[in-house]
Amino acid sequence: MCGIIGYTGKQEAGPILLDGLQRLEYRGYDSAGLAVCRGGSAHASPQVVKKAGRVEVLSRLVKEAHLRGSCGIGHTRWATHGRVSDNNAHPHVSSDGAIVLAHNGVIENFLQLRQSLEKLGYTFQSETDTEVLANLIALHYARLKEGNGTHNVLEEAVRQSLAEVEGTYGIAVLSVDDPETIIGARKGSPLVLGVGNGEKMLASDVTAFAGRMQSVVYLDDGQIVRMDRDNFSISTLSNESVAPVLSKITWRSEDAELGDFPHYMLKEIFDQPASLENAMRGRFSQDGSTAQFGGLNMGPRELRQVDRILFLGCGTAWHACLIAKHMIEKYARIPVDVDYASEFRYRNSPLEKNTLVFTVSQSGETLDTLEAQREAKRKGYRVLSILNVVGSTMARENDGGIYQHSGPEIGVASTKAFTAQVLVATMIALYFGRMRDMSFADGREMVDAVRELPGLVKQVLAGAANIEKIARKYAAMNDFLFLGRLEMFPVALEGALKLKEISYIHAEGYPAAEMKHGPIALICGKCPTVVIAMKGEMLKKCLSSIQEVKARKGPVIVITNCPGDIPAGLADETIVLPPSHECVQPILATIPLQLLSYYIAVARGCDVDKPRNLAKSVTVE
Numbered sequence: 001m002c003g004i005i006g007y008t009g010k011q012e013a014g015p016i017l018l019d020g021l022q023r024l025e026y027r028g029y030d031s032a033g034l035a036v037c038r039g040g041s042a043h044a045s046p047q048v049v050k051k052a053g054r055v056e057v058l059s060r061l062v063k064e065a066h067l068r069g070s071c072g073i074g075h076t077r078w079a080t081h082g083r084v085s086d087n088n089a090h091p092h093v094s095s096d097g098a099i100v101l102a103h104n105g106v107i108e109n110f111l112q113l114r115q116s117l118e119k120l121g122y123t124f125q126s127e128t129d130t131e132v133l134a135n136l137i138a139l140h141y142a143r144l145k146e147g148n149g150t151h152n153v154l155e156e157a158v159r160q161s162l163a164e165v166e167g168t169y170g171i172a173v174l175s176v177d178d179p180e181t182i183i184g185a186r187k188g189s190p191l192v193l194g195v196g197n198g199e200k201m202l203a204s205d206v207t208a209f210a211g212r213m214q215s216v217v218y219l220d221d222g223q224i225v226r227m228d229r230d231n232f233s234i235s236t237l238s239n240e241s242v243a244p245v246l247s248k249i250t251w252r253s254e255d256a257e258l259g260d261f262p263h264y265m266l267k268e269i270f271d272q273p274a275s276l277e278n279a280m281r282g283r284f285s286q287d288g289s290t291a292q293f294g295g296l297n298m299g300p301r302e303l304r305q306v307d308r309i310l311f312l313g314c315g316t317a318w319h320a321c322l323i324a325k326h327m328i329e330k331y332a333r334i335p336v337d338v339d340y341a342s343e344f345r346y347r348n349s350p351l352e353k354n355t356l357v358f359t360v361s362q363s364g365e366t367l368d369t370l371e372a373q374r375e376a377k378r379k380g381y382r383v384l385s386i387l388n389v390v391g392s393t394m395a396r397e398n399d400g401g402i403y404q405h406s407g408p409e410i411g412v413a414s415t416k417a418f419t420a421q422v423l424v425a426t427m428i429a430l431y432f433g434r435m436r437d438m439s440f441a442d443g444r445e446m447v448d449a450v451r452e453l454p455g456l457v458k459q460v461l462a463g464a465a466n467i468e469k470i471a472r473k474y475a476a477m478n479d480f481l482f483l484g485r486l487e488m489f490p491v492a493l494e495g496a497l498k499l500k501e502i503s504y505i506h507a508e509g510y511p512a513a514e515m516k517h518g519p520i521a522l523i524c525g526k527c528p529t530v531v532i533a534m535k536g537e538m539l540k541k542c543l544s545s546i547q548e549v550k551a552r553k554g555p556v557i558v559i560t561n562c563p564g565d566i567p568a569g570l571a572d573e574t575i576v577l578p579p580s581h582e583c584v585q586p587i588l589a590t591i592p593l594q595l596l597s598y599y600i601a602v603a604r605g606c607d608v609d610k611p612r613n614l615a616k617s618v619t620v621e
Ligand code: F6R
Pocket: 314, 315, 316, 317, 318, 360, 361, 362, 363, 364, 365, 366, 369, 412, 413, 414, 415, 497, 501, 617, 618
């Protein structure tokens, strides 16, 4: 949700900032911009280039502008305050020309601040809350300079301004007087400092500078960083100095590269045999009968006290939570509740005493999930997480958790992160199950099934050409239904969400039996129904639902691991999954749905990796 970047060093800043913006583009792509100062030439106006549209458009303008300078900031926008326009693109320059600012977040009291600033003569070119903050910093900066302040004036001006601001921010600030220094600050929006050899970077996440910086400092809310090419210092909003904790960057820059794939989404779908392998690596007990996790910070005795589990997440992660419920209730017999993080944080729901809370998030930054985590912690509950991004805010604030190790997920529609979340949840079910009633033999069987998963996923991926053919045939439809029973219901929800997100086709997921209670009214020749019909007790029920669709002339696409049990001629299209243990079926059934939505979106000419109106990592409410 908006990406910000900053560079100060010896190299030309322009190309480095553009490269970072390209890698951050998944956070927002309504407009992009950058500002570069020429090192050593104090009082030179910053060179600002910004434009509505993608980073690609900005790149062309930057080349034409022949920017020179070794310090600068950049921004890629997901619009909140103010429409998508050149004027509203960041960075914003204060009306006196002294301050340049890129911002991620929302300044809630921007209107009052703007009115006060207007009375003092500051003027505005845009509708954004960010330009208000740029002018506010300029006001404090001018006053501090008037008072003959010289030492860290910019940092102090930022500190004083942020004390007046309500809302959330991750900011990067430049002043024309000190063109080699960048000030960053965060509250509610992520910001990381990259420390390299004679250069520093600031960014919304490490993907922006992985491969260039050696170490990273994850800033906490309420912290301000001051950086130039050789030094940096971190302090709090109340000006107490903070000892930095340097961490190594675990992601390689090539992990975030497209390779030979046309889109990140397709690359990430095909990454899944490896990302699932990574999620399970080192997590089986030596005797192969259960799972083990290093970061729970809870011993088996404590875990055995857990009477209830609550899973919280948003969007696709919420679907993973729903599958977690099925898995844990089935294999560990512990009751599980699932809530949208955004609802939980406001509902004040009563929780039972021995409830363990899990937050699930790819980014670890989704504001609703983060706030739900904080609320559960405020209430005194132990909160563990399933997360992908190491060092993310949720990771730093939880009581422990499990990293899914999926590597960077760049495609806005989540794919490999989802299947890894489901896998981790399945392994949690195994772990808790073995602590309770699951036998050694059943544990071994489940471990073997999980170990086979990457190979089975490869088999499903090998059928991509068939799925592409089906996708082309149905790409012009305007409505889709997705049906499944039990743990395949959340898989159906996920299939519908993927399709909606990237192809803009109206799609709904239902437990198959619910169709007759309303959605059946949609069925017609132009509304295909995708039914996940797996071997087992629910198969007959799914077949009845298919009959009901066929009776109303609806096209049916069946995803099944028992094609021989589907009466001939019942399905219009069949996607066959390899036989497997039930515990890995939700993951296997998800893969064809990801491919189906991908190929439909491509056939419709949609921008798969950057669907309209969306952004990855939703750090506003
Ligand atoms: C859908 C998608 C979103 C995210 C949701 C939560 O494809 O990506 O629905 O799942 O915004 O994001 P994280 O997992 O980062 O908390």
